[in-house]
Amino acid sequence: MTKNNTGKIVKRTIIILSLLVIPFFFVAESATPNFDYISVPDTLKTISPDAKHTIEAQLVTTVLTRYHYNRVPLNDSLSALIFNKFINQLDGGKNYFLKSDIDEFSKYKFELDDFLANSNINFFFDVFNVYLKRVSERMDYINKLLEREFDYSYDEYFVIKRDSVDWPKDENEMNDDWRKRIKNDALLYKLNGKDWDFIKSTIQKRYKNITKYLFQYNSEDVFQLAINAFAETIDPHTNYFSPITSDNFKIDMSLSLEGIGARLQVEDDFTKIVEIIPGGPADKSKQLKADDKIIAVAQGEDGEFEDVIGWRVNDVVKLIRGEKGTVVRLLVIPAGSDLNAKPKEVKLVRDKVKLEDQAAKSNLLEIENNGQKFKIGVITIPKFYSDFEAQRNGEDGKSTTKDVRRLISELEQNNIDGLIIDLRNDGGGSLTEAVELTGLFIKDGPVVQVRNSSNNIEINKDPDPSIVYNGPLAVMVNRFSASASEIFAAAIQDYQRGIIIGENTYGKGTVQNLIDLNMFTNRKNMRLGQVKLTVAKFYRINGKTTQRLGVKPDIELPSYFLPEEFGESSEPSALPSDEINKLNYEKYSDIQKLLPELIKKHNERTINDPDFQYLIDQIKEYRESKNQTMVSLNEAVRRKQKEADEERKFQRENELRKKKGLKLLDKGEVPDEKSDSNDYILNESAKILSDYILLTVG
Template identity: 50%
Template sequence: MKQILLAVIIIFISITSFAQTTEHKNDNSVAIDTFKVLVPTKFNSRVDQIVTTLLTKYHYKKIDLNDSLSSIIFDNYIKSLDYNRVYFIKPDINNFERYRHLLDDYLLAGNLSFPFEVFNTYKTRMYSRVNYINKIMQQEFDYSTNESFTPMRDEAPWVEKESELDEIWRKRLKNDALNKHLQKEEWEKTSKTLTDRYKRFHKVILQYKEEDVFQLYMNALANAIDPHTSYFSPITSENFNISMSLSFEGIGASLMLKDDYTTIAKIIPGGPAAKSENLFENDRIVGVAQGEDGEVVDIVGWRLDDVIQLIRGKKGTMVRLSILRADATLDMPTEEVKLIRDKIKLEEQAASSKIIKIEEDGKIFKLGVLDIPTFYIDFEAQRKGDPDYKSTTRDVRKLIKELNKENVDGFIIDLRNNGGGSLQEAVELTGLFIKDGPVVQVKNSNGNIQVDEDPDKEIYTDKPLAVFINRYSASASEIFAGAIQDYGRGLIVGEQSFGKGTVQNLIDLNRFMPTKESELGKLKITIAKFYRITGSSTQKLGVIPEVEFPSIPRDKFGEASEPSALKWDQIRTTNFKKYGDLKNHLPSLLRKHKNRIENNLEFQYLLEDIQDYKTNKEKTQYSLNKDIRKKEREENEAKKSERENERVKKENFVVQEKDEVKKENLRVDDPLLEETGFILADLIIEQKVKK
């Protein structure tokens, strides 16, 4: 068994687990039985036992399958169907409670009565909700009354009666209708859009097959253990392979379903979304339209695979997305993002470089910026013996050589939004900046520790270095940044990183039960953890910069926000020799940084945005009064307009072919990169003085 696990290990690290992306399509020709009761298949029961055995024996976390874990699985599964507590009523939950401490035994026995009973009840409650929606949407709401809507009910008590659900749904629908009313949409269109939204969602639920219910339940188990362990049904695993190869034509983003919203899980470097610089992780897609003038299709509540089918299309065609920003509340207007579909190619994810000029203490510093969106390697070309195969390290080596010809004074490694990639490349890239020594430690589930070392005994550049990270920098990025920090080779600047310090293994379940009758799917299981050369894990903690930029709180973001995330811990340190010690420079660097950002308009905007985020996070209720909501929107728009006017006053314009054109302004276009440049310039000055 151990050999099989090792044979299929994938040392390919990324910021998120891939979300469910099955390829079932709505087939209008198939008759739908509204009251059909789903029951598990014999394969479901057998796969249940295989998955349970693999998780209990080979997961990095030593799992004790007991009543406590059973309770977590119970809650996870209920949440996967009704996270916001708007379908089930308390008598339903009371009925299900008899299973709460039995699921550990049921999993071992292949007993799937619980997930299918719960799902069949869910279908019944969904039917009731759709009937109510059809009724309530016959007449427009009165927007002049003073009442409020509470969107998040995940911690609210379950209501006793369906009549109480009716009132919750009335306010929910009124909130959605008011948003559209404020966008000047006619009631007839609003009524049809919202009615169709839930009819479509109901239809999707009615089309669920046994395999879909089983996958939900297996992931309730997997996510009770850790957030990066997942079960992929046969069809989902096919789409997983497509996502991993990045060979599809679309927008270049991984999606997940969160609270009925299709949410951006990850921006794929080199894709249309990344190139647009206008789509970000945790943004919510609420509508999709084709071409310049296609009608926007409301997709709230859609099944993820159907959303993907709507977004994908022929290369070169346009798709328009209606976006509710990650930090926007449900009463805020959406924004439209236009993207041209394209095929994502390896070379478009490649590292790139540019030079920025920073004036500090009366001197102009030329700084080489190396933008590394992912840690990549063309495994196929390498396997075939192609001497020119592409990899992060090879490309960065060439870029450093080119930048050195321009006599740059130092380098900024930009790892913002870099979710990881090849472990090998993270190690080898580190080797360009250190002479030799260990880079990362990998501890497997048996407690064995492997130390990966710099394979190149030469240092490629010894110029001053800053590594720029943010909250989306994860996994392989954290390995590189952590090693540079531990060696004292460079300064880490930005936000505390994501904190994904685990390794996953993808297992084909047909290896354990060979059958020609059916594909059994795959299991992605956590088998190892990463540790820095100091012995500290990157798990949950990530990498903490020496110079931290203002940032939103981490309580709802990053690995640490996941209830089942593996804990941070520490192992023994390795033997390594520090390149230098930057601690003595920090007081001066931090003082200058603080003085600069106090007078930097963009940093003040950032601080305002952080405060707004904190305020909005505490907001639990939203007015359903038209005048109040309209005033709130006008205030937000006025704030945006005021910012733009302030920026215009500070920007430089140049005349180009008789037209006034905005001159490229690093301070406005990328103020965080500019400040990183100032910090590195200060470090260069400090190091020269102390020499």
């Protein structure tokens, strides 16, 4: 995020194909199979750096080593990390390079620092050209594999956790890996009723598309990969944008809210949803969520699905975007699903998300606890926004703080007993708004500290001595609450002004600025890219940082995501957590003293709550799926497993519906997620706040 804009947690990088095993059950079946060999150029092109890349590499190296928050020295240790990062970007699944290739590349593992210091980037291009050659060899082999159907009666396994295997020592070992990989792709289709003609044509089409997009890479693409291997080794939020990526980034910023209202990222060949934009078609449908994987896209009510596995994210976005009012259909593997899961179809009507759809909103919850009735006001904040353009023009534009101030006034007219600020899935926004919003709940004092690379510390304080709301307060967060959300939640927690409820937050406590490299040169005929650079860190008023640590809730609720799997702490190059001096501030209460009793009441209530037990079962199943390292390639074994998984999910869903008094599903019936949705996390949070009210007010 920039100094006044905490930004989004999504990393924007080009990620090359790694072709890890994934479930494929899509694409409309045609009457006549269309077999189409995967074709590669007769003569592979060799990609070389452009003349300007020498100058650009020198500028990027200077910016990264001199102006980054950490001032990281360019030495052999960093060289080894850059080497590993670049190889992983190209072939993290160990699917293409042979061990002999890696051994040859490794001769230069500790020399990349010297190469970069001298603006020599040939190594990266040489490695990429070997990569293109290996990919073309794999495509030739896939054509041979698909000449006849596989025998699924053998007891053999395919390793899906590729970090546990070594690079193939020779072509025979590589071929055996790919035979099992393609056999698994085919078996997944067969388990869902597809015949061999369909399976063959679909797999050929998929890898033809992957090859097509890969061989469109040019010198600028490879340079961006190389420099990002350098930049992201220093810090995951430090990136290089080529000129065309910079243009697309600007377009994305202005048009990203058109279409379905979701931000996408490529990971292991999946186009994964990383954020649902509040108020957009995806959000309103209640059928999509973060970590869902889009595997195919179709246009209109009856258009054929187009397989998008292995596509670049920009090309997938082009398929999904379209005119307002038109229909787009997605085939999605739901977050947490195992390899045998059947994807669901989601139909959405494209629309443009308006500013008012993202604005803070309120509602009133009426609950009963311990024989008493409570009115709990809820204010949901999708992002920390401010109309800077209006402010520059002297106009009274919208802002988070203004809207929340108004919503509090409206809720208090209903005589609310307590207030919940819902920051779930709020990825950040304006730092100023995070500070001013905190000021609505405290009289005065510091809110957050910001330290730059020169160790200068700026203290951001509440600018308004008045308190807008002084009643019982709770703040809801989850793993997708980041940056500005964490600043607000941390300040409320440090002042003990309210109870923090939910999941540990993301842990992004850094500040980024965008640097245009064109400002360093006067060559009008040479267009350079931009560097997004980490320049500062946030610290709480108690001296601790949210970096890596996030904000740990006072009352923690179940979460799908482990810190080592998602969030800042999952990033190897993320800046470390540390501490600075604590500031002077006065606490508003002693919530910590009440936490044991609040947690006890919460546990007693949820141990028999069907929604909570359903959630815990889903999380357990998700973790088991994530821990799976290999899959059987025996059809009978896999079919038995698939049927058992489907039956277990069916019975679990109906058990929940029975306990809640909902209509039971028939076999094969898909639940209406929108009509059956119930925000039990919000309801439980309201009950926790009412527990607090009973303990403090009576």
